[in-house]
Amino acid sequence: MTLEPHVSEAASPWMHEGARDQDVVISSRVRLARNVKGFTFPDTMSETAGDGLIDAAAEAVVGLGPKWGFFRLKEVRPVDLSVLVEKHLISPQLAQAPRFHALGLTEDEDQAVMVNEEDHLRIQAFACGLDLEGAWKKAEKTDTALEEKLGWAFDDRLGFLTACPTNVGTGLRVSVMVHVPGLIVTEEGRQLMPVLAKMGIAVRGLFGEGTQPLGGVFQVSNQVTLGQSEAELLEGIARVALQIVGRERQARERLAQERMPELSDRVFRARGILENARLLSAEEAIEKISTLRLGREMGLVKKPRYETLEALMVMSLPGYLERVSGQTLSRGERLALRASLIRERLLSEEADD
Amino acid sequence: MLCEECGQRQANVHLTKIVNGEVFAQNLCTECAREKGEFQMIADPGVLIQHLMGAMAGQAYEREAVADASCPTCGLAFSQFQATGRLGCPECYESFRSALDPLLAHIQTDVRHKGRLPGTLAPAARRRLEIDGLREELRRLVALEDYEGAARVRDEIRSLEQGGRGDDA
Numbered sequence: 001m002t003l004e005p006h007v008s009e010a011a012s013p014w015m016h017e018g019a020r021d022q023d024v025v026i027s028s029r030v031r032l033a034r035n036v037k038g039f040t041f042p043d044t045m046s047e048t049a050g051d052g053l054i055d056a057a058a059e060a061v062v063g064l065g066p067k068w069g070f071f072r073l074k075e076v077r078p079v080d081l082s083v084l085v086e087k088h089l090i091s092p093q094l095a096q097a098p099r100f101h102a103l104g105l106t107e108d109e110d111q112a113v114m115v116n117e118e119d120h121l122r123i124q125a126f127a128c129g130l131d132l133e134g135a136w137k138k139a140e141k142t143d144t145a146l147e148e149k150l151g152w153a154f155d156d157r158l159g160f161l162t163a164c165p166t167n168v169g170t171g172l173r174v175s176v177m178v179h180v181p182g183l184i185v186t187e188e189g190r191q192l193m194p195v196l197a198k199m200g201i202a203v204r205g206l207f208g209e210g211t212q213p214l215g216g217v218f219q220v221s222n223q224v225t226l227g228q229s230e231a232e233l234l235e236g237i238a239r240v241a242l243q244i245v246g247r248e249r250q251a252r253e254r255l256a257q258e259r260m261p262e263l264s265d266r267v268f269r270a271r272g273i274l275e276n277a278r279l280l281s282a283e284e285a286i287e288k289i290s291t292l293r294l295g296r297e298m299g300l301v302k303k304p305r306y307e308t309l310e311a312l313m314v315m316s317l318p319g320y321l322e323r324v325s326g327q328t329l330s331r332g333e334r335l336a337l338r339a340s341l342i343r344e345r346l347l348s349e350e351a352d353d
Numbered sequence: 354m355l356c357e358e359c360g361q362r363q364a365n366v367h368l369t370k371i372v373n374g375e376v377f378a379q380n381l382c383t384e385c386a387r388e389k390g391e392f393q394m395i396a397d398p399g400v401l402i403q404h405l406m407g408a409m410a411g412q413a414y415e416r417e418a419v420a421d422a423s424c425p426t427c428g429l430a431f432s433q434f435q436a437t438g439r440l441g442c443p444e445c446y447e448s449f450r451s452a453l454d455p456l457l458a459h460i461q462t463d464v465r466h467k468g469r470l471p472g473t474l475a476p477a478a479r480r481r482l483e484i485d486g487l488r489e490e491l492r493r494l495v496a497l498e499d500y501e502g503a504a505r506v507r508d509e510i511r512s513l514e515q516g517g518r519g520d521d522a
Contacts, residue, residue, distance in 0.1 A: 033441060037443070039441070039442075040426070040427045040441055040442035041427075041440060041441060041442055041443075042428060042436075043439055043441065044428075044441040044442065046425050118439065140469075143469075144472055147471055147472055148472065148473065151473055152471050152473075153443035154470075154471050154474065155443070155446060155466070156478060156481070156482060157464075157465060157466065158446055158457075158464070158465075158466055159466025159468065160466075160471075161443040161446055162441050163439045163440055164438055164440070165438075165440070165453060165456060165460065166438075166460060168446070168457070168461075169466045169467075169468065170466070170468045170469065172468075221460065223460075224461050225458075225461065226457060226461035226462065226463065226464070226466060227461050227462030227464070227465060227466075227467055228462050228463075228466075228467060228468070229467045229468040229469075229470055230468045231468075232467075242418055254484060262501075325405075
């Protein structure tokens with residue numbers, strides 16, 4: 001199996017229309033941290049042991065079935081690694097020092113196994129909209145199958161043992177990516193984020209730094225991994241996600257009642273810019289895509305499709321642009337290529353019917 | 354607005370809390386908010402560990418001189434863990450137990466795993482852990498005065514305990 005389709009197409013095949021609470025929740029993700037019995041953790045492993053672990057993981061991952069591919073990152077070009085990071089299929093940490101790292105990936109990109117990151121294996125599963133149960137079932141099945149081949153480091157008292165004590169126990173991180181442009185412009189919404197942090201819920205902006213993340217996209221996840229069961233952790237994040245969905249919808253309703261002309265003006269201007277601009281910075285692109293997404297979520301526009309909006313986000317990022325052009329780009333060239341990729345994708349979707 | 358807790362000082366901390374899906378608003382003065390621990394914020398895990406390690410310095414684990422101990426299996430010094438927040442191998446949890454347990458008690462819900470067990474776990478160990486879990490369930494049901502459910506769980510524990518005789522010895 002080749003990596004080519006995973007780095008040439010901007011959208012992941014598992015993204016689709018018609019998922020639950022898709023007007024606010026972009027995707028649901030679960031991650032299991034696992035380590036193989038009898039090895040030290042990746043940070044302290046010898047090169048020989050690291051290679052041995054990659055070989056064992058390769059065999060186990062390939063044994064999962066024909067839809068799985070296994071890639072040694074030392075054989076992957078740096079530009080392709082950047083695209084995998086931009087599509088959130090691997091962590092930036094895994095892309096660094098690729099000599100010691102590997103990746104298992106399904107055809108649909110709905111599951112990924114990172115090898116020798118902070119822990120030996122990081123099993124991840126993704127689902128569209130709010131579907132933590134769906135993501136969990138996939139990860140659970142993969143975990144069971146891999147454990148038979150590899151055998152996990154486990155302690156009766158502390159559960160699955162991980163390099164960092166913040167992951168020990170279940171090794172489970174449950175997260176949802178939410179699009180909350182309404183919340184971040186209202187006072188109530190601005191208060192919600194620090195409140196979540198105090199409840200042991202991590203909230204971080206996906207693009208940009210600081211308190212005003214670009215695009216209004218946040219990742220919400222659990223901090224605690226020990227002392228609660230997987231079911232409790234999943235339910236906890238699902239409950240928080242539903243709270244956020246409810247609050248965001250309220251905020252949008254208020255926006256629609258009080259500021260409709262301004263709101264629709266912004267949505268249609270965003271579409272106008274994305275369909276016509278000849279130069280686009282990443283910041284401007286992400287902001288306009290987010291605004292257009294809000295228009296889609298509120299029913300002001302019928303297009304583009306949700307998976308297209310996700311593809312546009314990836315098209316805005318530097319690694320993907322470099323990969324498409326096949327060379328290092330100057331700033332000016334990047335602005336032009338970004339604008340043209342986004343424009344073409346939007347116009348081709350409109351021509352579809 | 355006056356503080357809802359002491360009713361004397363000016364309320365300058367305005368909190369919105371969500372507990373089990375219910376939203377609570379609270380207006381407190383700085384002193385009462387601090388007393389109630391409302392200023393604790395969750396930080397980045399690495400930073401959190403360093404912070405807690407700093408705050409806990411001088412407590413039990415230092416007296417036991419864990420600070421200069423190292424793990425016999427992988428050789429990682431405890432001071433390295435304090436610097437990076439990462440352990441060297443699975444055995445580190447046992448090697449540094451006296452220092453790690455208080456840390457885990459701070460950052461986690463409980464210092465006892467609750468949840469999935471590996472499929473390859475030895476039958477005796479699996480049974481023991483299942484019994485632990487059922488005992489907790491039993492306590493919960495008794496507290497809820499669900500005696501019918503509790504009786505069912507109690508029978509389940511008994512049958513597990515009986516099935517376990519022989520290979521536990």
